[in-house]
Amino acid sequence: MSLSPILLALADIYRASAVGRGGGGRDFQIDYEQLLRRAGLDDGDARELAEQDLVVAEQSSNGVLRIDRHGRSGLPLKVRLEGSKGERWLFTALGQQRPEAVREELAQFFREAAQRPVPVKIRSQWLRWFEGLAESAFAGRSVQPFERTDGEANRRLLEALHGVVEWPHESLIRYASVQIAGNSKALEAMRPRLESALREMTGELEMSLESFGIASVPRTVTMHGPIKWHLAGGVVDVSVCEGPVTLSAVDLQDAILELGSGTLLTVENESVFLELVRRNPGVLLVLTSFPGAATCQLLGCLPRSMRCFHFGDTDPAGFDILRDLRVRTGRRFLPFLMEPRPGLVAFSATEGRTLKRLVHDEMLADVHPWLVEMRERGSHGAFEQEGLPLDGVLEELSKLHREELEG
Known part of the structure; x- marks a missing residue:
């Protein structure tokens, strides 16, 4: 009995069923023919032996395993286990641990x-x-x-x-x-x-x-511009540095900042960021794609009155970064030079799915017409930041700085 293939199959089916997983003392039943088929014992000698084993099991189970039969023909219809008693009998007979x-x-x-x-x-x-x-x-x-x-x-x-x-x-x-x-x-x-x-x-x-x-990588943030950090071990004056400065999240935890600008521009790509650093008109530049912990920590230190802009690629991923910056920082980052430009570069399947999600995202309502245009065109066009003339980018950045000084 303990090695009966049909009872072993019944135990496996019971174990995977809602009754077997959840208990509660409920009866378990399965269609007779379905049991034989799922056990692979529905034909020939194997079927005959399986049916014999089921009859013997019914007779030896004290009524907790029953074969329901048709009232007139006597043909078997279902195999039934009576609640927790049936479960206990079956798994004890097989020498297996009960699901309960x-x-x-x-x-x-x-x-x-x-x-x-x-x-x-x-x-x-x-x-x-x-x-x-x-x-x-x-x-x-x-x-x-x-x-x-x-x-x-x-x-x-x-x-x-x-x-x-x-x-x-x-x-x-x-x-x-x-x-x-x-x-x-x-x-x-x-x-x-x-x-x-x-x-x-x-x-x-x-x-x-x-x-x-x-x-996965060091938690750091890279910046340039008029900002000074008072750390536990001294002062880091970014404003006197010609190149960018990278600080770790640990350094920023208890730091106090002095800020010489009310305008922030986050830049997606390092190549463009470094070009802007060389001719920075006086705004705070921060290098970031999807913002990490250190970047969010820095942005959290800035005053709420700070004007925030993001300069990124104009493909779906670039706008997803803009959305992520808004969500993770709670700041209203405005797009900087991110109006899509003509071009014939078609979407990948992944980009298409991203764009479909972004078109319906309320966090990007202000750029919705751009996203819809991109979707209808089936292309993100000339999307890379590096394709914009640098002099034009610097001119627009200088305008932001002048607006701050004049405002």
Whole structure:
């Protein structure tokens, strides 16, 4: 009986079913012919043996496994397991762990995880989230980003997640990965699930490994212009530097700034940024595409009265950066020289999907006509910043500076 192929198949089907995942003492039933087909035992000698095994099982189960039959013909219609008693009988007969016990084991894993010591700043969220996972595990609901049946993968993810929320300082991901998981590539491999867990836990959509000091690249921001930083160890006067200055997010944490301009221009591409640095008329220039933590930190230090402009490529990605700057900083960045220019460069499929999303984004309502024009044309045209005459760009930038001085 314990090696009966049809009962082994029934156990697998039950385990994957809503009843098997969620318990609750409900009966489980399956169409008789469907069971044989799914077991691959619906023909010839294999079918005959399977039907014999089902009859023997029905007779030996004390009524908790039943074959429902047609009232007149006696033909089998369904195989039924009676609630938790049927589950207990089937898995005991096969020498396998009951699904209810598996659910309880997973729930206990999450209960124990909830009690782990974590930093105060995230303690209540950690406790609430893991207690919720324990309830979901026992009820058979989703426990993403964890797995229902892979205990070892769950243990690795938990250890990595615990290491991330306890990480004490700024580090690159490969170093942190070795310290936390013993492998320089482990955190990167688990990154989607780790960041999904952090977002679910905190309810913050922007939560990432960087939020806990673990970055893929150094968290820095590059700038030029009339700005002076008073740091713990001294003063960094960017205004006296001919070239750009790069500071880390750590340096900016407790820094006090002095600002000599009320105009900010963020620039997407480094090549253009460096050209503007050489002839900067006196505005604050910041190099950024999609803004990282250090860039957001710098922008957060600036007064709310600061006039903010963004100079980027005029393809869908360029406008997506403009949208991201607005969303992540809460500032109304205005586009600088970003009106689309004619050209025959067609969209890629990815760019088309990005543009479709942006056309319906309220954060870009002011540039909606440009986006619609681009969509109707099926091309982003001559989109690269580098294609604009530099003298014309500098003239427009000087106008911004003069407006500030005269205003």
